[in-house]
Amino acid sequence: MKAVVLAAGKGERLEPITHTRPKPFVPVLDTPLILRNIRIVKKYVNDVVIVINSNHKEYFKLIEGVSLVEQTEGKGTAAALLAVEKYLERDDEFLVIYGDLLFEEEAVEKIVNTNGEAILATESDDPKKYGVIVKDSENRLVRIVEKPENPPSKLINAGIYKLTYDIFSYIDKIGLSSRGELELTDAVNLIGNKVKVVTYNGIWLDIGRPWDLIEANKVLLDREKDRNLGVIEENVKIKGKAIIEDDVVIKSGTYIEGPVYIGKNSVIGPNAYIRPYSVIGSNVKMGAFNEIKESVIMENTKIPHLSYVGDSIICEDVNFGAGTITANLRFDEKEVKVNIKNERVGSGRKKLGAIVGAHVRTGINVSILPGVKIGAYAWIYPGAIVDRDVEKGEKFVP
Ligand code: TTP
Numbered sequence: 001m002k003a004v005v006l007a008a009g010k011g012e013r014l015e016p017i018t019h020t021r022p023k024p025f026v027p028v029l030d031t032p033l034i035l036r037n038i039r040i041v042k043k044y045v046n047d048v049v050i051v052i053n054s055n056h057k058e059y060f061k062l063i064e065g066v067s068l069v070e071q072t073e074g075k076g077t078a079a080a081l082l083a084v085e086k087y088l089e090r091d092d093e094f095l096v097i098y099g100d101l102l103f104e105e106e107a108v109e110k111i112v113n114t115n116g117e118a119i120l121a122t123e124s125d126d127p128k129k130y131g132v133i134v135k136d137s138e139n140r141l142v143r144i145v146e147k148p149e150n151p152p153s154k155l156i157n158a159g160i161y162k163l164t165y166d167i168f169s170y171i172d173k174i175g176l177s178s179r180g181e182l183e184l185t186d187a188v189n190l191i192g193n194k195v196k197v198v199t200y201n202g203i204w205l206d207i208g209r210p211w212d213l214i215e216a217n218k219v220l221l222d223r224e225k226d227r228n229l230g231v232i233e234e235n236v237k238i239k240g241k242a243i244i245e246d247d248v249v250i251k252s253g254t255y256i257e258g259p260v261y262i263g264k265n266s267v268i269g270p271n272a273y274i275r276p277y278s279v280i281g282s283n284v285k286m287g288a289f290n291e292i293k294e295s296v297i298m299e300n301t302k303i304p305h306l307s308y309v310g311d312s313i314i315c316e317d318v319n320f321g322a323g324t325i326t327a328n329l330r331f332d333e334k335e336v337k338v339n340i341k342n343e344r345v346g347s348g349r350k351k352l353g354a355i356v357g358a359h360v361r362t363g364i365n366v367s368i369l370p371g372v373k374i375g376a377y378a379w380i381y382p383g384a385i386v387d388r389d390v391e392k393g394e395k396f397v398p
Pocket of ligand 1: 080
């Protein structure tokens with residue numbers, strides 16, 4: 001069986017993280033999401049085909065043992081699937097998997113072991129945001145209702161399907177959705193009750209907005225086992241679970257409260273404070289008197305001294321000047337909102353700090369307010385209070 005991974009989206013909602021990488025390359029515990037997913041999927045299929053955006057070829061070429069197909073026409077999940085039509089055989093059954101999902105092996109196992117066409121469903125506490133699944137008493141699909149105001153159930157489309165070549169005749173019959181896309185769910189609705197609904201209760205998250213990345217890393221941290229492959233100097237306190245990779249050095253006076261992840265070659269301390277759910281990538285330098293909490297810090301970033309990073313995402317190769325502080329809580333303690341595609345969107349988090357794109361430089365004494373996004377390559381001049389989003393490459397002068 002083949003698996004088709006749909007990974008040709010633009011990932012605009014995930015900016016500025018996607019200023020420098022395609023969405024499927026966001027890191028979960030320092031591994032690009034797509035590599036984790038391919039590793040899982042390959043246990044069940046003999047061929048993985050990834051549908052990619054032509055602008056992202058250089059990234060996907062680095063993945064070994066997969067076939068790449070470019071989506072050159074149309075927009076939407078069904079348009080993406082059409083790009084692989086000519087690579088599939090008429091009697092093939094194949095998996096279709098959205099490229100921005102975090103899931104566990106059981107999800108794939110369950111759908112592969114179901115006879116005929118199937119859709120994976122999972123329960124959500126906030127079904128309104130997703131495609132809600134209506135099924136009959138024999139667990140057959142009645143329909144998928146996109147983002148309903150009054151969800152008929154808590155069961156949502158988990159973005160993993162087993163389909164046959166017939167799907168292409170249904171795609172021929174659908175038109176563009178209200179958002180101007182060719183949607184796979186519209187074609188699956190036309191197949192109707194031949195499609196079995198397979199319920200899965202394991203880890204499931206779609207990583208669409210920046211704060212989803214903090215959540216994805218948290219969920220995986222909870223599942224991982226302790227391991228310590230690094231060098232821990234004297235007088236370091238580690239409380240709870242810590243995953244410390246090869247060649248990490250934790251310098252004296254550092255206090256770590258798990259669960260935390262520290263990627264290979266990173267140097268922490270002396271005298272740093274690493275709080276729960278901090279995920280630090282490889283080759284990161286985090287020097288003296290820094291406090292980090294529930295944040296994702298990507299590879300090659302330097303936070304040399306005197307910073308506070310809370311509930312934030314700091315992308316790769318960022319350099320923080322001394323005294324760069326992220327604020328993560330509003331005075332009124334209301335939900336932090338973030339600009340996503342020109343709209344103010346509630347993050348669902350009372351605590352959310354900054355989302356800082358790759359290669360950003362901040363000067364000394366920079367303060368960044370909650371929910372602010374800083375585009376890749378921006379420079380923030382010393383003493384700035386960053387109270388609005390900063391464009392990619394912008395020079396922000398106080
Ligand atoms: P979305 O998350 O709906 O779209 P996107 O990835 O473009 O993100 P954004 O809205 O933030 O710009 O896509 C769901 C999945 O389908 C995702 O894994 C990417 C894939 N996809 C394609 O392969 N081709 C497409 O044209 C679109 C829109 C999505």
